[in-house]
Amino acid sequence: MKCDLPRELLSGYLDEELNQEQLDRVKKHLAQCDACRKELEELKKLDEHLRSAAIEEPSREFVFNLNRQVMEKIRKRSRFSIFRFSPIFVPVAVAVLVLIVLINIPESSKIVDLDHRILYSESEARKDIDVKLPEASTAPKMPVEKGIAVKKEKSDVEPSAPIVAKSKSYRAAGQGVAGGVYDRIEADEFMRTVSLEQIEIPDDRVVRAIIDTHGVVVRVATGNTIIPERDTMLENRLQGQQLKPATVSGKKAQIYVDLTRMKETKECTTQQ
Amino acid sequence: MYNTIESDEILIARVKKGDCEAFNPLVERYKMPLYKILYRMVRNRDDTEDLVEEAFIKAYRAISRFDIKRSFYAWICRIAVNNAINYIKKERRGQIQSIGMVEYKLTAKKGNPVAMTREKMLKERINVALAKLPDEFRMVLVLRVDEEYSYEEIGNILKIPKGTVMSRLARARQKLKKLFNELEV
Structure with a gap:
């Protein structure tokens, strides 16, 4: 066979x-195949030989010194890496390092980037601080980027001494964006120094601006309260506007202002 | 000093908390079982002793990832076997056959074969046959026949499918039988 x-x-x-299927097949085959029965016996003996195969005895050094060598x-290793067992050590250490670096960066050197999302939390707790708000400057408007010149009328409002307002300020929730933390200032006080006609805020949009420590409007964004958008025309009109530098708690500061809120406030005042 | 009857779980829990001394009883407990399994794979005492030490160091380094509900011996055995596989692949590629032949020649010269008992001769033959067996075959045979791992466990250790374990074991047995029979005087 x-x-x-x-x-x-x-x-x-x-x-x-x-x-079970394979088992039935083998059993059935073994019942009628002498060669396979014989081979099965040979394989069993081979396994027995394998189990009894001599193993060379380990050295005395291994038997008596392995524990000492391994433990040493x-x-x-333990002495030089006490945090080795903590898998969160490395990420925590990196986070702390980044935090230390961020804290030590001067406020004025932080990067401002409105191309990314900035979150605003209107319900966030506010605290009172003294703020000296920027004023409209008599100096001519700075050249507009990309060579586009925009003619500006002189402001109706004469610049005055810096206003020291008891205003409310809070840190924007978008402080994680590009490392920037902006002091936001209520616009009602700011309105006294800027002409709305000059700024020409669109009625249907929220417009915000960042004014650097030298009082220059550096970035402008529009959009809803969550996602800023770019508007090149608006940027060309507003960017480079020279204002008197704002101060927060006596120090020059880069500030973030909500121009839409300024306009609404003025309209209310006019109606009254 | 730790009581040697303390369970693996208690000792490992202490090691995980940073008490490295609790690892000492584990070394004492498993050094010989690991030596036996690795010797059958490597067939060289000095290499085996080094590999056992390495296995314990690697296990200690990875102890934070060890699931305390599982068997420590099975876990460290897997580390040791994988380490031995890598060692054989890197360090001893192509040397197994020659080692086997050297052992065979030495055995043939040693003493008078007539004076050796039948049992001793059989052991010599199986040792030489094992030494001449390709690594991949010797691995599965040692894990199955000596350590009695299931096909699934062997598949997990060697990272091969269960079906491959089955076919490799069958071929390993056929090859070993052939080598064993060739050595018959």
């Missing part, structure tokens, strides 16, 4: 690793 039983089934049978290496 020709033997067609795969060898791996015979090996699997020896190891008791066959499923482990102790040495």
Whole structure:
């Protein structure tokens, strides 16, 4: 009789690793195949020989010194890496380092980027601080970017001494954006120094601006309260506007102002 | 000093908390079982001893990732076997056959074969046959026959499918049988 039983089934049978179908097949085959029965016996003996195969005894040094050698290496390692068992050590250390670096960056050197999202939390707790607000400057408007010149009328409002207002300020929730933390200032006081006609705030949009420590409007954004958008025309009209630098708690500061709120405030005042 | 009857779980929990001394009883407990399994794979005492030490150091480094609900021996055994596989692949590629032949020649010269008992001769033959067996075959045979791992466990250790374990074991047995029979005087 020709033997067609795969060898791996015979090996699997020896190891008791066959499923029921394979087991039935092997049993049925073994019942009628002398060659496979003989080979199965040979494989069993081979396994017995394998189990009894001599193993060279380990050295005395291994038997008596392995513990000491392993423990010495482990102790040495533990001494130099006390945080090795803490998987969160590295990310926490990196976060602390980044925080230290951010805290030490001067406020004026922080990057302002309105192309990214900035979140505003209107409900965030506010605290009172003394703010000296920027004024409209008599100086001519600075050249507009990209060579586009915009003719500006002189402001009706004469510049006055810096106003010291008891105003409310809070840190914008978007402080994580590009590392910037902007002091936001209520616009009602700011309105006294800027002409709305000159700024020409669109009625249907929220317009915000960033004024740097030298009093220059550096960035302008529009859009809803969550996602700022770019408006090139508006940017060309407003960017480079020279104002008197604002001060917060006696120090020159880059500020963020909500021009829409300024306009609404003025309209209310006019109606009254 | 730690009580040697303390369970693996208690000792490992202490090691995980930073008490490295609790690792010492684990080394004492498992050094010989690991030596036996690695010797059968590597077939060289000095290399085996080095590999056992490396296995304990690697296990200690990775102990924070060890799931305390699982068997520590199975875990460290897997580390040791994988380490031995890598060692054989990198350091001893192509040397196994020659080592086997050297052992065989030394055995043939050693003493008078007639004076050796039948049992001793059989052990010599199986040792030489094992030494001449390709690494991948010796690995599965050691894990299955000596350590009695299931096909699934062997597949996990060697990172091969269960079906491959089955076919490799069958071929390993056929090859070992052939080598063993060739060595018959």
